[in-house]
Amino acid sequence: MRGHLLQAGVKYCSARRILTKASAMEGKKVLITGATDGIGKHTAARLAKLGATVLLHGRNQHKADEAAKEIQKKIGGQGHVHAYAADMAVLGQVRELASRVQKDHPSIDILINNAGVFPERKILTEDGFEQTWAVNVLAPFLLTSLLVKSVKERIINVSSISASSRIDFDNLNQEKGFSAHNAYSLSKLAMMMFNTELATRLSPPPTANCLDPGTVNTKMLLQGWGPCGIDIEDANHELYLATSPDVANTTGQYFVSDRPRRMPSIVQDISARQRLWNILEEQSGETFPE
Template sequence: MTDTVAVVTGASAGIGAATALELGRRGMHVVLVGRDETRLLAASRAVNEVAPTPSRPVRADFTRLDDVEELSRVLHGDYPAIEVLVNNAGVHTTRWELTGDGHEITNQVNHLAPFLLTSLLWELLSARPGGRVVQTGSLLAEGLDPDDLDRTRHRRAGWGAYKASKQANALVAVRLAGLTGPAGPVPMCCHPGMVRTAFASGSVPYRTFRRAFPFLFQPVETAALALAELATGEDGVKHPGALFNGTKPVRSLKRWRDPVLARRLWEATERALGEDRLGPAHPRVDA
């Protein structure tokens, strides 16, 4: 597997860094994408200790869509194909705020940026058989309004914005699977469980819950195993577009698989990003 390429976003720490490490251990050439350059370089060095080929750290801040486009240009310039894209970068914020691109930060980092990156890399993901797109998801996914992705009506962030972005992730996987069929890269969404990381550290209730019930939270290595297995094993291929709890496909609720809602979301996302940003091989509705 040494000639296969995996791109992992949000790879400077936590689940992303652990997933990059596991994919490197499985013989892949790993491109680690993250915002914090110091931590990103440290994560890359850790991968180099176990991988057959040196990993590559690439800095990108998903609160800037220009960074996503530059990341795509770098990858297109250096790789003829990408076998695996792990869209893991994500945020949880406690207050509603807009990025420089004019989008609510949770919506942009958790949904718009990975959607755009997937679109821009679709040609590379399709260059060889067996491409996969694995999105870090959540069983908390709910509350999405495709007509108000930036939550401007209520101007609230927190868990509501996070849950809506995770519902968007699940629905994008469903729509991608429907658009590309069995011949295209296989999309899937993975809930890795509750994990011992610094995620959502700004949420006082969540910090309190984590301190009160530490036994409910698993090590990042366990979560990474699930993501890496879906990226390299056969389970994900058997269930394109599915939401997995670890490596087990779940019996999805309608809000996670509704094809009408998935189509509305897809079209709303295309409008939010603009046609000029989308990749030349972008999967299109009714294409």
């Protein structure tokens, strides 16, 4: 059912406006995290092929360099790909990534918070946070807070149709016992709440939207659920949000198969969103600029 729904979404996507001209993104700069494989790498390649300058992030510098070289070779002279490395589980490295990006590119057009993990056991980061929470929630919150004034057009946050419908503020760090699926679902609900609150605090541009990237046979999906999705080459939902003129002025929405969808009722709870926001500021040690 789930795979069928999102395969239908791919067909719908093809009927909507995704830029295809090789120079369509020329002059645009896009930072995409977690782009050394899977949907992130596919999206990075598509954006570069459209002429964008892609700032490709990976956890390992060698792997990021190899991915950048591979994409650059494939697209020829259409775009430019630059590799950056940082362990998103380490807040200090997230800060260093933001600093390097700002030094090299004082402004960027699009930020795609794509990086994510699905660890099967509880792992605490060196900052003391459960790894799923650290990578899937804290890292994008911190990176966005550090770069938000540099982003000119769009911020895209990756959530999931697997997101939970409730949040236990006393179990954000899996204090009550670890479940890989619960930790992941919690992190994706938190990204919806973060994105919605972010959109209320921004005066577009930039816009801020989140999405389910599709049920795609990535390493993460195979690890958590098995082969139940579509091919990576068909996963163009992040590309749609990054390039389509249809959503250029849309903000604060959650997209599934390129269409806005209702979010869990807790996302509409202003006090809950603000409580989460305050926790993320405290955990990250960073206050969002006004």
